[in-house]
Amino acid sequence: MSSKNSMNANKNFNKEASPQSKTKKLKKKLGPQWTKDELERFYEAYQKHGRDWKKVAASVENNRSVDMVEALFSMNQPYLSLPEASVDGLAAIMTAHYSLFEESESKGEGHDASGVTRGFPIKKLHDAEDLDKQCTLILTEGDSAKHLVMAGLSSLQRKTYGVYPLQGKLLNVRIASQKSIKKNRELQNIKTIIGLKDETSYTTTDSLRYKHVMVMTDQDEDGVHIKGLLINFFHHKWPQLLKLNPPFLSEFRTPIVKVKNRNGVEAKSFYSMAEYSEWKEQQEDNLSKWETTHYKGLGTHTSEEGCEYFKHIDNHKRVFVCDDDKDHGEAIDGAFNANSKYRKEMLENFDPNSHHHETEARQITFTDFIEKDLASFFMANMKRSVPSMLDGLKPGQRKILHCLLKRSSNEDIKVSQVSALVLTHCDYYHSEKALNNTIIKMAQQHVGSNNLPLLQSLGQFGTRIAGGQDAADPRYLRTKLSQETRILFPKEDDKYADAHTGSLNDEDRKNTEPTPYYPIVPMVLVNGCRGIASGWSTFIPNYKLKDVISNVERLLNDEKTEPMDPWYEGFEGTITKDGENRYKTFGRLEESSGNAETRLVTELPIEVWTNNYVSSLDKGKENRGKVSAFIENYLDRSNDTTVSIQIELKKTEKKMTPEEEKEILGLTTMLSTGNMYLFDENDMIKKYESPQEIIEDFYEARLKAYDKRKVAKFSYLS
């Protein structure tokens, strides 16, 4: 009971004598959500499970209450400290808690900023000591960056700087529902820390605990994205805030490259690769006199460097400003709204060379930030999410294949060790976890995943039961190249992929960024692909290897290619064309012998997983009107590879065709071929209208590669 609010509420609450009026008051405060009964159950559950709200909610066993439990727990947790007291005490806390919740939602009446005084317990917040002064809240990307700030701030600075670490990507409030904004703890905490209220127009920051916000992220594209999401949050909820002068928002930049003269006297810092490259070109022969250090994330900087940065904080600070001629709302909205049009246009006009972080610039307009800095994230997001037409691989996947192809033997290796290989030999600056996931996905072979996995799955790589999400931990999994991989990706072509690294001659970056491979057939059609980027997403279904080969052979024979339909290895249902760019997939439904109402499901449509399907048969509240409405009962006898679900249909007068039965039983899905985007031979994004078009494009490029190979092989003749 550390909170002032809770205590007040408790006092008020105790004034009410009878248990009935207590419940009444609660009902008034909490809306229709809670009965005394539910409170008691909640109290028990809370004692048992603590802050594990999912378990608590499950124990409460009431859908209305589940929402409330969730809402309560997503508030500032420290307020919810359970006293020794009983249900009544709990009720008091919840009352207080909920009123806080309500106030933050309502017009802000009755809730003065002093209700949130210094030292209030938000986990991981380091509050400024002297909030009466003009204080700045530093929002960092992750905990380790917070530690760098804490190490760097002088004792004087600690009076006026608060620090709060952000975890991962911030919610995009422009497209999020009210409900998800409310329950997003990160945003609610930021609001509480700064003292911002909804529906308030700020022409001054007088009422705020912090007068300025400074964001400090890694100096990479994802860091830029996080800055953008934060700008988006403030702009969407309090647009006036960003127009204030002096500016409300700023960023703290750290160098990504530092060079030190080997005689130890001179040193220089760079805030962008463009800037560094420019300097490097000017050095020519003098380059060897300099010692270079690259900084990958904020965690790479030492505490001493942290101190150095904050000693000269003004050199690192860049403020976000509006210039009055422009409507910056348009750019911010375009970057984060639900329509990808603006982002498409921005990427189509994107010129990587115009993207310069000028070290000396101490301010940047929001529009410049979006169109220059943020556009580089959109581009990076495209590059890592959309595969190449040539090898059908995204850069992460390609690096995995690259490392395995380069190994001297093809012995089993742990998935986690493959990741380690990639981190050692390639430029990969992202999380190992994502890499492990990618390896697992490349090796999966359940129906609906790869037709021809390039990697073998030695261990539990996931099954159709849970769509592959039931894979074991990477440290238990082993893999190696599949038998076919070397045939599809001939050794003779390797050097065309890894000769170009863009950095082999760069003494700072010795690792490789392999360019696309040239498999002998367009593998992107065999295993399909899907990716979600910025501006575009892509989806290509799986096709049959033999069909692909036949079409390649037709081209070799100067014949025309023939249309192809999607095909999935091991799939026992059917796939039929259902209009232009659409295919319909059907599971398999058999009539059990003897009983007119009994059916046996022996195959599910593509990308429907056994677990999901079976739970759709349950008669829960959330399934009303769905499949479960048509069935009496079911029995699931499926295993990890086969589907066998016995269904007892409800008796109806109407006789249904097998197709109609599949329809109402949820045994169909759609595959679209209308969103097939790939990077083409020239590394340009291209929309493909048909699999044939992909094969034809591939064919041209592949022929050129054969030519290159021939020239290289016989070069000694000339």
Next chain:
DNA sequence: CTGAAGGCTAC
């Protein structure tokens, strides 16, 4: 018409 959910590489 709106909202939610699934898929996937990233923080």
Next chain:
DNA sequence: TCTCGTAGCCTTCAG
């Protein structure tokens, strides 16, 4: 140690 949040696009489907 493990589970869980967030982005981004497009499609489908329920309400």
